[in-house]
Amino acid sequence: MQEDLFQKSGQNLLPFQGEVRYYPDFIRWEKASELYRRLEKEIEWKQEPIRLFGKTILQPRLTALYGDPEKSYSYSGITMNPIPWNNTLREIKFQIEKLSMESFTHVLLNFYRDGKDSMGWHRDNEASLGRNPTIASISLGETRNFQLRHYEDKKIKLNIPLNSGSLLIMGGESQHFWEHQIPKSKKVSKGRINLTFRKLI
Template identity: 60%
Template sequence: MQSPLFPLEKPTQIIQSNGDVIYYPSIFSEEESNELMLSLIHNIEWKQEPIWLFGKKIMQPRLTALYGDQDVNYGYSGITMRPNPWNETLIFIKSKIENLLKSEFTHVLMNFYRDGQDSMGWHRDNEKNLGLNPIIASVSFGTSREFQLRRYESKLEKKSVMLNHGSLLLMQGETQHYWEHQIPKRKKVNDPRINLTFRKILG
């Protein structure tokens, strides 16, 4: 019998140097993941929000939400988000990964990709208030989408991993200095996906 605190399948290392990216294929069972996905669809205040990109205000190609401890605000790409308070579903998921990783998180930034037309462009999670070498725990539910990583400076070396229903992708160490990541559009994907990135935001 496997302890429920431990992932059901072996974790794999995605990059070989200048950072640490570990993929846990299923930290939640299929059944648990289905329930969590439904709960997140219904119990999260999803919004489509604008960002500033090259001096222009544009709508993000996905829905987003920020939940977390109440005393800190969080912003990226020229916007500031005020966190909603934790709810039961989020506390359940947060406890699971905090136990697994022996690390604590203050916020979760969530993305709802309605179908393959929704995406997230190349970026690094390197906001100042995440600290020098942030630990980011990214949980996925719903249809699998390809997560791509590439060297920030040369743009040459690339890695890719399919993020499955109930999986966890951990990024830590120097990853955000040397690698950028994205979720590209996929014409053939018609189903939704929800991603939660748990972060530790320094006040």
């Protein structure tokens, strides 16, 4: 993947207690569109059941886990075994690692098929991610709102429209003090693919 297709500036969007760095044009638009089409076809998407408030329902999105074969990943009662890295994911991983100076062992992919698909409020604070994990999130396809709110003072909120080709990196203490979600949207009729790179320990 050519280096000039990637942008390397970023700023911290959190006012305190953590870091969320945003690179709105990390992947150029044409390349992002190509990656969306490729991943929509290449990835082995599944709709996993999840247990919420004592009930088992299907997640309102499609998911997949790729990565190093040694470790599975568990969250919200789901255990996912990784599929081996493919060349497309390796390309993206390489560029993110070069920018962030971090190494990643897995990528959790989410496919929001339209505005009815969503992700509720949560923190990525599983023990398998370590105390202060770095999570790098690539967005491809339709723009969706990414919302953050302080875990203790829920009146403190941020809304970040994540456009196609953008990179958002959460690090420091952000998973202790901030939770995030992708809400439903009646205005969105097309799909978004989100890749969240993480390191399992």
